[in-house]
Amino acid sequence: MQVEVWSDFVCPFCYIGKRCLEQALEKFPQRDKVDVVFRSYELDPNSPQDQDRTIHEALATKYGMSVEEAKRMNEGVGQQAASVGLQFNFDRMVPTNTFDAHRLAHFAKTKGKDQALTETLLHGYFTDGKKMSDHDTLAELAVSVGLDREEVVSVLKNETAFADDVRYDENTAQQIGVRGVPFFVINQKYAISGAQPVETFSGALEKVWQEENDAPVLQDLSGGADDASCVDGNCVIPDNK
DSSP states (O other): OEEEEEEOTTOHHHHHHHHHHHHHHHHOTTGGGOEEEEEEOOSOTTOOSOOSSOHHHHHHHHHTOOHHHHHHHHHHHHHHHHTTTOOOOGGGOOOOOOHHHHHHHHHHHHTTOHHHHHHHHHHHHHTTOOOTTOHHHHHHHHHHTTOOHHHHHHHHHOTTTTHHHHHHHHHHHHHTTOOSSSEEEETTTEEEESSOOHHHHHHHHHHHHHHHHSOOOOOOOSTTOOOOEEETTEEEOOOOO
16 A cells, blocks of 8 residues: 655655554554655745745735734644654744755655655754755755765755656646645545544554455345356256256
């Protein structure tokens, strides 16, 4: 079973949704048969790398509310994050562009380190206040999961490296109708939108596994007449009365 996850590294509900999915997978008997694949999605592709404002101010501007209202909204999101074991430090978060972080995640996939890097980047942004567009910061986080610094720096310096991979994910999201993240697709047939509760993911995993793996049950439409058939090398001609 494959679970594709479209998400962004500065999306709070993406981190919450990721953790809910993981907690559901911990309870799923066929966990070792589930392949989770993270796909790129930028909440704001035009976001500048350097912004002279806090995350509260950015949210207030985006939604046309006061900074105090934005802070209260973020507090609510922080409580939701805490309910699944995450710590969000909104006062330390740095609004920025995430394109290079997504490119780096695709590079990490070629080394089998994409899962570890995705978690590290999310934790870096939401908990530690790391800037997701700063190359030195990204390199530091990449090295912490076992990637080679020289290779990482080379990828980050080359603006075209893995750029097509990011755009491919984003174009695919557009084609299948993704309008917000997180967005989960199971076996390219079933969708879950948003940071749903653990129970929702658990139910979806069980449902898909059952539907995809249960042997089909055939309905007998023979009509009850004697069979004119051959079994085990013997053919029986029905007695037509």
